[in-house]
Each structure stands twice: as structure tokens, then as C-alpha cells.
Amino acid sequence: MDPKEIIARRVALELRNNTLVNLGIGLPTLVSRYVPAGMLVAFQSENGIIGFGACPPEGMEDPNLTDAGGGFISALPGAYAFDSATSFALIRGGHLDMTVLGGLQVDAKGLLANWLVPGRMVAGMGGAMDLVAGAKRVIVAMQHAARGEAKIVPELTLPPTAARPVSLVVTDLAVIEPTEAGLVLRERAPDVQVADIVAATAAPLIIPDTVPEMRL
């Protein structure tokens, strides 16, 4: 299975019925493909809609109906459109049950860096800081390593996105949960051994007696 598909399918298992969920641009967006059958999840796009669907057929796009990346989307029955203050009131006010975000680094305390690499082109934090500060659960969906370098590190070397630790980290190798005691290895990807994960992780991991394989 493609690494991105592993991540998206595993994150989708964290979805719960009747919840409000925000998916970041890029990899996190893939999660919406794997919503369990019969489950009702309200997806929010922070530019101002809850209840959006896939891009409509060519020629049926509406220039006033887009996602946060500017791509065309459709509106599902029961959708709700709103302004940016309301959008972040939902995010900051504890109404957003879960957000799924990409990551550049996660450290041993569960702190996330995902918005700025000093020395590279500056993008800006967009809504990331509000999402990490405000969502009930923050799930980081990312490749375990980038160009051979570990992204799960003892301490962030990049600027943090928030002072608050994330809830769960899902990678193509593992599911890791930040706790008070440290990072706990909860699951391993299919055909991946615990030793492989430890080798690819720069931060110390707490390893329970059994580390089950992801049930995808």
C-alpha cells in the first residue's frame, strides 16, 4: 500500500459519528476518502463551509464554492456557509472535534512544528496555529521521515505551531501517542517491525509489551 494511503486510512479510523472535522491541505485531505460507511462526519473547510463534497464535473464548478486551497468543491445537502470570524469561533471555541494536519516535526513532548522552516521561503501559518490551539483532538498525519531525516525528534529545532501537544501522530510506519510520560508507540504499520520504527525515530519511544499492527 502507498505510504500516503496507509496514513489516510489509519487516520480515518479516528473519525467518529456526528463530529466536526477539519482536514488540512495536502495529505490530510485524503482522509475524507476513507470515511467508514454509514458514518456521518461534518467536514469543515476553514474558508467558510461545513458539509462540502468533491469537485463537481467540469463546467459545473461555481467560482464562489472552493476549499481553503482555492480548489472547486461541491455542497452536500444540509451544508452551511459562514464568514471567517465564525469559522475560527468554531475552531477555537471547542466545537471542532478533530483536526488533521501535516507536520514538519513532532518532539518528545508532542509539540508540533508545521509552519516555518527558517531560511526557506516563508508561507505563513494560515489557520494552523488556531487549529492546534483550538481543536479538541489534533492529529498529525505525516511521513515518518523526510529525505532520510527523522521528523520525530527529541526537541523541536523548528518554530512550534502551538504550546499545546498534539493528540496523536500517524505516519506510514507507526501510530504514536504523546503522553505526560513521553511518546508511546501504539501501533505499527503492516509488515513494519518495532525496531524499524525505533531506528527511524530520533525521539525516545515508550514501547508497550504489545504493539499491534494497524487494522486498515
Place this chain on the structure above:
Amino acid sequence: MDPKEIIARRVALELRNNTLVNLGIGLPTLVSRYVPAGMLVAFQSENGIIGFGACPPEGMEDPNLTDAGGGFISALPGAYAFDSATSFALIRGGHLDMTVLGGLQVDAKGLLANWLVPGRMVAGMGGAMDLVAGAKRVIVAMQHAARGEAKIVPELTLPPTAARPVSLVVTDLAVIEPTEAGLVLRERAPDVQVADIVAATAAPLIIPDTVPEMRL
């Protein structure tokens, strides 16, 4: 002319075209009867509508369309309905050009007391404190004296509604403008002499060389 009619007609002369105006319950409400012909004034009712009209004919009232006192009103073409946070964003944010409020006391500095008489039944400030703190112009419309007692006093003996002085005081006897130097007597009611006003006012008045009669 009835004292209330004098006050309402004189306050109406302060209305300007294309402005947003809030009228308090009671005497101030009468001002809407005397809008100069051809002038477009948007009246706000702080419970959530701009552009309301008189009570509709019996049987045509809508229980969802009322003024701040709970009385039935109608909606004019181009009306706008909104929630309470928006209502006071308009009031506090400098969008309200003028508010007309009743008064219990105004003092030499132009401070208004209009919400609490210690020892009497407590009503609550409602929107009065926001209106006095937020409106561009605050006009007090009140009888010059109550039961023989002056309401324009050297210093408030009742709790103030705001730390900010009002813009103008219109009574059945006079128009008085609070300034840095003190209360200036700007106009007198028809057939009222300056000496009558001075006698009915407990606060010192600055009296210009000419004090014209109100042009009603």
C-alpha cells in the same frame, strides 16, 4: 405645545440624512414622528432590526417582529435583521451616528445618569451603557425638572451610565451643550426666558450673548 412634543420636535432637528439612529424607549421614541420630509434615517432597535416602521394594523402583527420594549412593529423595504452581538457591534463600533436617551440627571461635566435610583426598584442598564459609551452622538431627551427638582445638577448624585459626557441635552425648556468649559445654553423653548432656565437648572450655565428660540 406639549412638553414632550417640544422635546421630540427639537431632537428631530438633530437628525441627518443617511445616518443610523437609536431611539430609547419612552419619550425618545416620539422623535421618529418628526423626521424631516425627504430625509432618510435608518432607525435601529437594539433587539435586532434596522429599518422598522410603526405597529401594523390589528391582526397583522408578527410575534417575531417587535421593538426593544416588546411592542409590535413593521419592517420597511430594505430592513435588516441581526443578532445581539451584531447589534452592539454596530453601537460600540462607531457605526451608530446618534442615540437619543432619557435621563434622570445630567451634571456640569455632561455626565449622564439614567439607569439606577438607589433605594428604588432596580431595572438594569439594558443597552444604555453601551449606547452612551459607543454612539457618535449621545442626545439626552428629558424634562428639564422632575417634580420640581432640577435634573441638571452640579455633580451627579445618581450612579453614572458612562464616563463619557453626552453631546447634547434637549429639554422642554432648553437645548444645552456640554463643553470642556461647562454647560452652554444654546437655545430656549418658545416663550421661555433665559432666567426661567437658569432658575430651573441647578448646575452653572454658560450663557452666550444671544440664546435663540428653538426653531420647531
Place this chain on the structure above:
Amino acid sequence: MREAISPAAAAALVRDGSTVMVGGFMGVGSPHRVIAALVERGARDLTIIGNDAARPGHGIGALIDAGCVSRCITSHIGLNPSLQKKMIAGEVQVDLVPQGTLAERIRAGGAGLGGVLTPTGVGTVVQDGKQLVKVDGRDFLLELPLRADVALLRCYEADYYGNLTYRLTARNFNPIMAMAATTVIAEPDEIVPIGLIPPDHVCTPGIIVTHLVERPH
């Protein structure tokens, strides 16, 4: 999807001793059927947050008459002499808050803000015990957020996701209270199929509305 429940079932969700936001302005836009059911079940010791105390026997006034209320956070009680008497008799605690400040505090509670700075109340009794913050040389009061265990809303239309619309001046505090409570109960005039309310006309999103009251018969 939300199943519509009876007013009595809605009233059962409001525990004695809880803090309850009640929409409405002089009873206009108040959930009168749920209020009647709360009176019927004999709710006790409620802290009510609402714009005003309406009139005796009406809206929040009916809850006060029935002895359901121990505390009231509100901007105006002038048209409810019953509450004024209970306040003086020490039966109900009344916390008076300027109307715009009340709206902003509720909004802050729903928006996850730690507070807002408002010019309203500076130099008045409202200032007592509050932090004064100077911004650009001007004084503001730091006002703290309000949240509730339950919000009781009145709306015009609802769909079965719980999406809500409001009608004219019956909107008032309802949309901001919808954001500021753990349990959110909406009493609609009409329930319509999902998809009938255009996305631009939905005023409160169904995902934050936990319970829908059946339409009136």
C-alpha cells in the same frame, strides 16, 4: 441526524443546579414550550443567563414565578416586578450586565476567547472588581467569557441535521448562545427536510445543536 424530542424530554436534560442560557428578548424568540415543560417538571436552582427577565408569567418570567431560578445574569429586569421583589427578598441573586457586554461575553464563551476589552461600563459600578486595560491611551474593561451547561433556543426553521434559521427580531441572543453551551436544545417553529435551507441562510450549524424539539402540533 437529530431525532426530534418532546418539550418534556428536553426539560429532562436540564439538571437542577445547572447554568442555562435562554434565548429571547422580552420573551420574543424564547423557547416557550421547553420553558413550560421546565415549569411543569419543577426544575430548581437554575442559573439563568438571558437578556432580560421578560414579564411575570412570560418567558424567563415564567421560570422565575415557578421558583426554578436561584440566580439571573441579565441586562434588564425592569418589566418584571416579581423578580425585583424576589431579588430584594434575597430569593434570587441578580447580576446585572450591560446588554452589549452580555452579548460579547457569550460570544467570547462560544468562540474560545479568554475575554474581550470593552469601553462599556468604564467609570461606572460595572467596573467594580474588573481589570482595567489601557490600549492606545484609552481605558477598557476586561470582560470574561460566559458559558453554560445548556442553551435553550427558539428558532424558525430547523432541518434534521439541526441547522437553524431565525426570524426577524426573534433572532437576538439565540445564535451566540448556540455556540456557548455544552447541551444545545433548539425549539423550532418548523422542521424541514435536510437540504431545504440554502447554505447561505443557515444561521446556526446543526453540528453544534445537540437536541431538536418536535414542532408544535
Place this chain on the structure above:
Amino acid sequence: MREAISPAAAAALVRDGSTVMVGGFMGVGSPHRVIAALVERGARDLTIIGNDAARPGHGIGALIDAGCVSRCITSHIGLNPSLQKKMIAGEVQVDLVPQGTLAERIRAGGAGLGGVLTPTGVGTVVQDGKQLVKVDGRDFLLELPLRADVALLRCYEADYYGNLTYRLTARNFNPIMAMAATTVIAEPDEIVPIGLIPPDHVCTPGIIVTHLVERPH
């Protein structure tokens, strides 16, 4: 009543050196006809407040390309490499603000608040130079209001009072910017007679909209 003016007349109201809020999110809901007119007239030294810098040649990006902008207060410039280069070259100052904080600061500016306390940005570079306020043991940043000389809005419908409606995700920052500027210019897709927009569907009241741009031909 508002007479509809041309995009060029609207652009003439935006003085060089002024602070301008521009609605839109990646150009969706941006007033493209007024933006084109600003480029045409060669506006200079503008401080732009907007969610993002869109793409080169598009929306706010078009203003930046044309050299109209000296400063940008925004949450995201990642899809506009031209602005990134101008920033590094020191041609345009960029102030990055978290998106929800940007929205709240603009709302505060329009609502007459002295500021808001937000948890967003605590423990990050966003905290630098800001007052930290503890409420109930939790840290918040005091964020100050934003206002502008001009707001340039895109809307769906307008009537001749200036009442506005917005369409789906083109709404975004437009309604809060409408409240936070001295001159408020709305570019509608359609202008309809007064009375055609129901009071519950008006999103921005005409009384705060100072200018209406004629509909596209």
C-alpha cells in the same frame, strides 16, 4: 440611497499610502474589478489587510505585482512566490497573523472592542511583544483591533441602500471588513431593487456601506 459608481471611481477613493482591507480567500470573494482599476490607476504605498496574498496576477497578488503594495498584514503567502521574493528583497513588509486572530482583530476593530484574548499563538513567535493575560489559570495573548481607511468587498447581491448578501465561500472576510473601515466599497455581482432581499438574508447593512460599484456589464 447609494448610486453605483464605476470601478475606476471606486479606485480613486483609495488614496496612496492608505490602509486597505481586501475581502477574499485565495482570490475567491475578492473585488477583482476594483483591484484591476487600482492597478490601472497605479496606486502606491498601500498597506493591505487580507487573509492571503492569493497567487501572482490574481486578487491581492495583482496589486502586489503592480507595485501598489508596501505592506501586507496577512495569514498566508505560501502560494505567492512573487510576494515571497519581494519580502526577502525588502520591497514589501509582511506581517504574518494567524488566520483566526486576523479575523478576530478585524471583528474587534469593527465592534469597538479594545482587543481580545486568544489562546492562539501562545508559546510561539506570534507571542513576541504581546501582553500575556492569565484567565482562570490559562494563558492568552492580548490581540489588538485592526481598522482600515478603506474596505474593498465583493458581494453577491446588493440593493440600492447598500444592503449586501454573500455567496458560499466567497463570504469569508468580507462581512467583518465591512464593519472595520471608514470608507466601505462593495463590488456586487448583481444590484436589486430595495426590498427584494429579505431582512433575515441581509448580511451587511447598507447604512455602513459607503459606496456601491456598478454591476458588471
